[in-house]
Amino acid sequence: MKQMTEAQLTELEKDLDAIRNDVLADLGERDARYIRRVVRLHRTLEVGGRVLMPFGFIPPVFVAATVALGLSKIIENMEIGHNVMHGQYDWMNDPSLHSQTYEWDTACSSDSWRRTHNYEHHTYTNIIGKDRDYGYAVLRLSDDEAWRPRHSLQFINYILLSTFFQWGVGLHELETERLHRREITLKSKLPFLKDFLRKGGRQAFKDYVFFPLLTFPVAPIVLAGNIGANLIRNLWSSTVIFCGHFTQDAETFTEEECWGDGKSESKGHWYLRQLSGSSNFTGGRWVHLLSGHLSFQMEHHVFPDLPAHRYPEISERVKEVCAKHGIHYNTGSFARQYGTVLKRIAAFSLPDRLRARLPVLDVA
Secondary structure, eight states: OOOOHHHHHHHHHHHHHHHHHHHHHHSSSHHHHHHHHHHHHHHHHHHHHHHHHGGTTSSSHHHHHHHHHHHHHHHHHIIIIITTTTTGGGGGGGGGGGGTTTTOOSSSHHHIIIIIIIIIEEEEEEEETOTTTTTTOOOOOOOTTOOOOGGGGGGHHHHHHHHHHHHHTTGGOHHHHHTTTTSSTTGGGHHHHHHEEEHHHHHIOOOOOHHHHGGGGGHHHHHHHHHHHHHHHHHHHHHHHHHHHHHTTTTOOOOOHHHTTTSOOOHHHHHHHHTTTTBBBBBBBBHHHHTTTTTTHHHHHHHSOOGGHHHHHHHHHHHHHHHTTTOOOOOBBBBHHHHHHHHHHHHHOOOOHHHTOOOGOOOO
């Protein structure tokens, strides 16, 4: 992470606060219209997919229904659920779009997500040992974690995590690594497990029991379509999220770097860490929408509670601030950024000595 004096960090804080304040002063009907249009799009795709699914015995219809339902789940999770639960639309005073009342279409409960994502991840972004989203406790992604033989299979773990991503996220708060180290007990996690089983059970019942039985004569087709839609959502959302913090140029941090002087981290330093530990990727309008605008992860991490559709228009200002302070603005094509994610996963699956002999896997 770039070394900056307290005066420089204060200047960085002022520059980014100015962008934030300009957007806050401009919030209004334009933003309300946007999120309501997105909600209508999600509902249209979901209804269309559900209505078409019983006719899935016609192969093109099956594909259309599955893709429509998958896209609806992506939009609901990424552009609506994730952003609403960050409080981006609380100012509208609409209970259906409020961070504390919204419940999304995935196995993870909104309460658990707010604890593990909004608080833990956004507070301790990429701090090894504090941000459990970094590697999701199953992937070794830096030298801060010692290599173990099990890491040689982590590409398999990556594929499994991506395939079943909603369930991995839903169980994230279980903290299996701490259970394994006996730092916590399973008994202490019983309230969470009850909440997970309640929410995850409802999701499984809806997609894998209710809707197939509703169209009983073609239940296997509807079941297959629902599985396919969830798979589309899981693979896409996991890939977008991994591209946000696991790329080659996304930095990691130690607790000493943030609190080494015994003081709390300044807002300017927090801004610097968010910028240094995040990654953007380029794309068209639909790529940004389907990613929940996490294609602008750097902007999201410095302004998590600003409406995400504003990130493209403020990205140039953020880029200028980064240039002014000599901070790397980490962006690239989707293919490039995702390629570096795969490279990092592959590199750190190897013992350190072996990795050092393969320059093609250098991620330093």
